Amino acid sequence: TAGITQAPTSQILAAGRSMTLRCTQDMRHNAMYWYRQDLGLGLRLIHYSNTAGTTGKGEVPDGYSVSRANTDDFPLTLASAVPSQTSVYFCASSDSWEGVEGDNEQFFGPGTRLTVL
Amino acid sequence: DAKTTQPNSMESNEEEPVHLPCNHSTISGTDYIHWYRQLPSQGPEYVIHGLTSNVNNRMASLAIAEDRKSSTLILHRATLRDAAVYYCILRDHFGNEKLTFGTGTRLTIIP
Secondary structure, X not given: OOOEEXXXXXXXXXXXXXXXXXXXXXXXXXXXXXXXXXXXXXXXXEEEEOOOOOOEEOOOOOOEEEOOOOOOEOOEEEOOOOHXXXXXXXXXXXXXXXXXXOOOOOEEOOOEEEEEO | OOOOEOOOEEEEEOOOOEXXXXXXXXXXXXXXXXXXXXXXXXXXXXXXXXXXXXXXOOOOEXXXXXXXXXXXXXXXXXXXXXXXXXXXXXXXXXXXOOOOOOOOEEEEEEO
């Protein structure tokens, strides 16, 4: 199986433009996440979704929106990009914690490197 | 989530064991200890996790102190491919699935 795929691999975007980062998983995981990683730092959670149809805010949600229309896809949208959103973006998924000891492994995609000029 | 403290960097010789420490003095009774690693230019990958007892898998071993205020990730025989940033993360058993990453330990393997 492919696991988690992200597109595009990299992108240069002019400030003020909008963009959607795509994320698809084929593991039928209920939960999905978006993280950003700035140079030399750990990952920070942007938004998450515990199941299709629901989303929640993470640590750094401002300037980003997400949707979860189905189990497999979890797109991240930047409505009006700013240079501070230059980062590497990782999508991840895991089985839902509900009914399971809350220790499910998260699977990460390869990342999207975004540069906003 | 409770915080963890790790050294910023460590070095080890190839084919020798590596012990990566993590302090988590404010750990709660329902926190699991998770380890992830991030190879260069890749997303993080799961390594191992545990609650109270020591754990072994094909990648590593996790030794948990009796008071659970610290733990050690053990790579039994380091290879060049193990060069990565290693993250020690606490996750609440009753919380959701979110991971809170710190800055981790950058492990360098010396050939």
